[in-house]
Amino acid sequence: MKAHRWYTPWLLVVPALAFLGAFSLWPAINTLLLSFTNVHTLTGGRFIGAANYTRLWHDPQLWDAIINTLLYMAVCVPLLTFLPLLLAMLVQRTLPFMGFFRTVFYFPVIASAVTVALIWQWLLDDRGLVNDLATEVGVVHKAVPFLEDRWLLLFSAIALTVWKGLGYYMVLYLSALGNVRRELHEAAAVDGAGGVRRFWHVTLPGVRGTTLLVSILIGVSAMRVFTELYILGGSTGGIGGQDVSLVFLIEQYGSGFDGQLGYASALSVLLFVLTAVPLIVLARLNRRNEG
């Protein structure tokens, strides 16, 4: 029985493989190679050893970027691990309008980061809605400079990221909640456990695998932040240039006609190391726990 000719599978795989090679595998190798050169967009370059990497160490903006990323993680990981779970529990039951709520809660995920950042920029403007309401109620007497202050701008961007991410992680939790056995809840209820105790002792253990996955995903996406900062703070990274991220710096150095591809590539390698190493360590730990 001959199911197919020898070349048929290759015919089917080659287009995808070509794209993978041209736009993932080769760029990955090339990024590493470029990081040891001083190549610019229009002019070639030459091998300069580890000079780009020593330059990284002395780049004050890079330290700003790393501090910002750590803060991003410190706020986003707990909030986006916990809040979407509560949200998923709210929309999980079959009650009227749940489909509507679920869909609308997903809207910020669907919207592009550029549009929602523009929307938030208007909300957080000196004369925008948030400052209007805050002044009206009397919480503040003077407009809060959300988009001018170095730290307020960062925390505005973080708040935006949390707002935009809620729906995404909610959907991940929804499918996990569907797998928590009902009988466990019923048994706990019969034993007299109230809602809060059932949450701690039945729901949370039931979705623990998803909780871990979600927090890893949030950590990785915090490393990749770009658009929120770029739109809210402008292409300079805030007034003092301190509201930047690693990806922000990659774009800043690598773009334009005089882009420093070599240095931008060294930044990219650093981004890879900072993202992949924790992932690999976690995967190892996970395997050891299971094995």
Place this chain on the structure above:
Amino acid sequence: MTRRRSPKFDAVTPLGLTLRYTALCVVLLITIGPMLWELSTSLKSPFEDVYSSTPQLLPRHPTLHNYDLVAQTIPIWHFAENSVLVAVLGVGGNLVGATAAGYALARLRFRGRRLVTGLFLSTLVLPGEVTIISQYQTVTKLGFGDSLIGVALPGMIGAINVLLIRNAFRSIPDELEDAAVIDGANVWQRIRYIGLPNVKGILSVVAILSFIAAWDDFLWPLLVLQSPNKLTLTVGLSYLQGEFSADPRTIAAGTMIALVPILVLFAVLQRFFFRGVGEGAIKG
């Protein structure tokens, strides 16, 4: 299927319901409140004070004037066409390319299959931003710098889509396909009549997600595109911001042009999306 319900656990008390729906409405307000405020701003006439300290959600004299104004300043409808073109290329490329590769990896035996699958898997730990500079160099060398093809190209067959579709094809029972082989069906017929009908769920998810990803993408088109007439919506809007810092109404109109179509599209297709996501989770 009816389940025996223990009243204590499942009872829908009026208080419980009220609390639940109150919480849902608060979240709803937080979620779409900002979007509605932007919509309202975009409809306010130049004579209405948008900075008023007593905010008005409903515009007093709703007008589409701002939409005209934004179109006069930047070719925003042309940008929208550009975004649609890039998104359609992304959807088409993934549906054809990732389905073909996914089928071969899932259902056909050949030497090197495990190696190829491993290559696709290996790129999942590689954030796209890491290789973006080198990708930009590649696309420029291929002659697609500053072009919409250049924007669409790298996303046209995504590794993650190949793997998602491969997993869906794998869950088709072997007997079904063996029977077709005995009946003399060739590979193309098996894809057409056995494969595709069984993976419709994941295909619709891939199509929806590729469209949204292309429509929303910002960093990559920002790097690739320079000519003002070739921009996609997101990049065009980011430039609008600089030109119009004075008038939030016009920026709001531009934002709505990028926001409303994708939300409507999603609202129409959400059934397929949530169903497909559910299937994917079960079949894993």
